Amino acid sequence: MQPRLITLTTDFGVRDAYAAAMKAVIMSVAGTHARLLDVSHEVAPQDVMEAAFVLRATLPYLPADSVHVVVVDPGVGSARRPVAIRVGDTHFVGPDNGVIPLILDQQKPDEIVVLDNRRFWRTEEPSATFHGRDIFAPAAAHLATGVQLGSLGSRTDVLQPLHWALPIVDDQGIRGWIVHVDRFGNCVTNITADHAGELTSSERQRTKIYVGSARLEGIHRTYADVADGDPVAVIASTGFVEIAVNGGDAATLLGIRKGSPVNLLYADTDESRGSDAGRGGEEQPQAIHASEPSHHA
Numbered sequence: 007m008q009p010r011l012i013t014l015t016t017d018f019g020v021r022d023a024y025a026a027a028m029k030a031v032i033m034s035v036a037g038t039h040a041r042l043l044d045v046s047h048e049v050a051p052q053d054v055m056e057a058a059f060v061l062r063a064t065l066p067y068l069p070a071d072s073v074h075v076v077v078v079d080p081g082v083g084s085a086r087r088p089v090a091i092r093v094g095d096t097h098f099v100g101p102d103n104g105v106i107p108l109i110l111d112q113q114k115p116d117e118i119v120v121l122d123n124r125r126f127w128r129t130e131e132p133s134a135t136f137h138g139r140d141i142f143a144p145a146a147a148h149l150a151t152g153v154q155l156g157s158l159g160s161r162t163d164v165l166q167p168l169h170w171a172l173p174i175v176d177d178q179g180i181r182g183w184i185v186h187v188d189r190f191g192n193c194v195t196n197i198t199a200d201h202a203g204e205l206t207s208s209e210r211q212r213t214k215i216y217v218g219s220a221r222l223e224g225i226h227r228t229y230a231d232v233a234d235g236d237p238v239a240v241i242a243s244t245g246f247v248e249i250a251v252n253g254g255d256a257a258t259l260l261g262i263r264k265g266s267p268v269n270l271l272y273a274d275t276d277e278s279r280g281s282d283a284g285r286g287g288e289e290q291p292q293a294i295h296a297s298e299p300s301h302h303a
Contacts, residue, residue, distance in 0.1 A: 010036075010040055010150040011069050011072040012032060012072070012074075012146050012147070013043045013044075014028060014042065014044050014047070015046055015074070015077070016046075016047045017048075017049040017050065017051045017052065017057065017077075018047050024138065028138050028142070029042055031139055031143040031144055032144075033147075034147075036147035040073075040146075046060050049078055054078050054105045056186060058076075058108035059186045059194075060186075063244050065109075072097075073099065073150055074098045074099070074109075075098075075146045076098065076101075076105050076109070077101070077138035077142055078100075079100070079103065082101070087101075087102040087120050088100075088101060088120070089162075089165065090118075090155060091106055091116075093115050097146070099142050100142060102120075102166045104168025107167055112169070117156070118163065120162055121141055121145050121159045123159045126144055126145055128143070171183060173195075177272075179272050180269075181269055181270075182247075182268045183195065183265055183266065184263065184265060185246075187263065190250075191250075191254070191257040191259075192256055193250070193256050193257055193260075193266070194248050195249065196246065197247040197268065197270060202225050202241060211225075215247075215270050215271075216268070217262060217266060217267070218249075218256075218262035220237045222249070226239060229252045236252055237259075249262065
């Protein structure tokens with residue numbers, strides 16, 4: 007049997023031992039039946055939405071039978087449930103805090119299990135602050151070795167819902183929000199390439215975009231379409247409209263952060279409509295969810 011890929015997406019960072027401890031547990035259970043891939047351990051602390059965004063951007067390039075472990079878990083040790091789900095041949099393991107529905111973008115799982123069978127935990131008395139090591143890591147390892155999902159716990163039909171905030175589209179333009187800021191300071195919106203694709207080439211060139219302190223002209227193909235230090239809107243590799251600065255940090259230079267409004271106005275639209283984004287406007291939660299308790303590793 008070919009080793010099965012297990013991916014890890016966490017907010018643990020790499021300075022501490024948390025990520026390494028999870029890997030050690032996985033390898034002690036799965037041995038040569040698994041190979042590991044770090045998607046990211048640099049998700050912002052407690053940012054469930056960022057974890058979902060980062061893993062979603064990676065999924066198209068991973069084997070269909072992968073096991074994806076996501077541990078961004080502000081509610082660890084609380085009443086939130088540890089779960090594993092199956093969609094086709096793919097498994098996801100993590101807390102029931104909305105991160106898995108965000109990754110799936112509301113696609114219905116084929117199977118959902120609450121990880122309550124202590125036989126498949128690292129210890130029958132897991133740490134109340136580190137389910138990643140004691141519950142999620144061994145669950146993923148057992149799945150990689152061929153254990154059936156149903157053996158890991160009790161079946162359920164319900165996951166804690168969490169929904170992406172969707173852009174608002176009308177005949178004058180699109181109102182969206184910044185949903186992710188990458189390490190370069192590029193600001194990814196929730197406006198998709200499909201939205202931009204409905205515009206003609208001429209309309210894309212004449213589109214006006216208001217975000218942070220900037221007013222941008224047109225949607226471009228590459229960062230280098232503008233001079234060094236100038237802001238630019240492009241269709242990023244993620245498939246979303248992205249606000250960047252050629253050779254610079256758009257988030258810092260333009261005063262943008264996650265939740266900042268973005269107004270994309272079609273050609274010849276009254277520009278006063280875009281001014282609220284330029285002033286900062288009304289911030290929107292990038293995902294619709296309940297408040298969450300503080301996080302401990």
